[in-house]
Amino acid sequence: MNSIDMNEYGQTTTEEIADEQTAAADLEHQKPKLESRLGGLGVLLVLLFKFKGVILLVLAKAKFLIIPLKYLKFGKVLTTMGSMIVSVAVDAMLWGWSFAAGFVALLFVHEMGHVVALRAKGIKASAPVFIPFVGALIAMKDMPHDAKSEAEIGIAGPLLGTLGAFICLQIGHMMHMPLFVRLAYVGFFLNLFNLLPVLPLDGGRVMAAISPKVWLAGMVLAVLLFIWSHSPIFLILVIMSVGRMWHTIRSKPEDLDYYNVPGAVRLRMTLLYFGLAAYLGVMLMQLRHV
Numbered sequence: 282m283n284s285i286d287m288n289e290y291g292q293t294t295t296e297e298i299a300d301e302q303t304a305a306a307d308l309e310h311q312k313p314k315l316e317s318r319l320g321g322l323g324v325l326l327v328l329l330f331k332f333k334g335v336i337l338l339v340l341a342k343a344k345f346l347i348i349p350l351k352y353l354k355f356g357k358v359l360t361t362m363g364s365m366i367v368s369v370a371v372d373a374m375l376w377g378w379s380f381a382a383g384f385v386a387l388l389f390v391h392e393m394g395h396v397v398a399l400r401a402k403g404i405k406a407s408a409p410v411f412i413p414f415v416g417a418l419i420a421m422k423d424m425p426h427d428a429k430s431e432a433e434i435g436i437a438g439p440l441l442g443t444l445g446a447f448i449c450l451q452i453g454h455m456m457h458m459p460l461f462v463r464l465a466y467v468g469f470f471l472n473l474f475n476l477l478p479v480l481p482l483d484g485g486r487v488m489a490a491i492s493p494k495v496w497l498a499g500m501v502l503a504v505l506l507f508i509w510s511h512s513p514i515f516l517i518l519v520i521m522s523v524g525r526m527w528h529t530i531r532s533k534p535e536d537l538d539y540y541n542v543p544g545a546v547r548l549r550m551t552l553l554y555f556g557l558a559a560y561l562g563v564m565l566m567q568l569r570h571v
Contacts (some may be wrong), residue, residue, distance in 0.1 A: 285383055314449060364417075371380050380460065383460065387445050387471065391475070392419055393410040402426075404421060406423075429498070429543075429546050432488075432542075436487050443468070443557065446467075447465070449464045449465040450564075462507055466568040469568070473561040476557065476561070477499060478498065479496065479499035480499075480522040482518065484554070496522060496529075503515040
């Protein structure tokens with residue numbers, strides 16, 4: 282038997298203890314580098330892990346947070362999740378994984394506003410589908426019964442989307458995380474863009490209850506925005522609006538009953554639409570330098 286400790290029974294030798302201490306010190310030294318590589322997403326995961334007990338308690342008590350998920354059947358969930366993953370992967374090539382994931386999450390919150398409203402109205406629709414660099418969409422399989430329902434479905438997305446952007450802003454300020462502030466800015470911009478009074482955007486659908494005549498003003502605004510930005514998306518919106526406008530103009534008087542909305546409802550939608558648009562505009566002005 283020589284003097285070397287063979288550690289035959291699983292006992293820890295002095296040399297092993299020293300090696301473990303050295304490895305632990307190296308790991309601690311590497312932690313800042315790892316956190317910097319993970320970026321905002323890594324910090325978010327750490328926060329979720331630390332506060333998992335509180336999060337689970339909130340989810341258990343506030344059932345309304347998970348109610349929208351039951352509105353999507355399993356096949357639709359796969360469609361939505363698949364397109365979300367593709368969008369994150371493609372968008373990440375330009376903006377990085379953390380920002381891409383946050384951007385798609387904000388789109389999801391916006392679309393879920395429409396899903397909840399559609400479900401409440403009993404209108405069948407496709408699952409939310411995400412398109413890289415563009416956004417997301419839901420195709421209605423049935424038309425709403427009246428302009429009031431169409432407007433309520435249209436405004437639901439920007440309302441919930443604005444709430445999502447507001448929460449991002451609060452997280453960014455409280456946690457001193459610029460990533461969430463930038464996401465809030467993009468979220469506010471996204472929802473304000475969707476309020477343009479031109480079809481098929483949400484603002485155009487709201488105008489069905491306020492006054493379809495505003496669609497013409499929305500088309501003019503879209504043309505001016507195209508001249509200013511040279512973005513073809515505005516011309517595409519104009520082209521997509523022409524059909525609905527032409528159909529409305531040539532409709533028979535009895536067909537126009539769709540747009541007969543009580544004055545109180547029209548006033549409420551007007552205040553909600555312009556109030557939300559004003560709030561989003563103010564928030565964009567405040568965050569324009571982020």
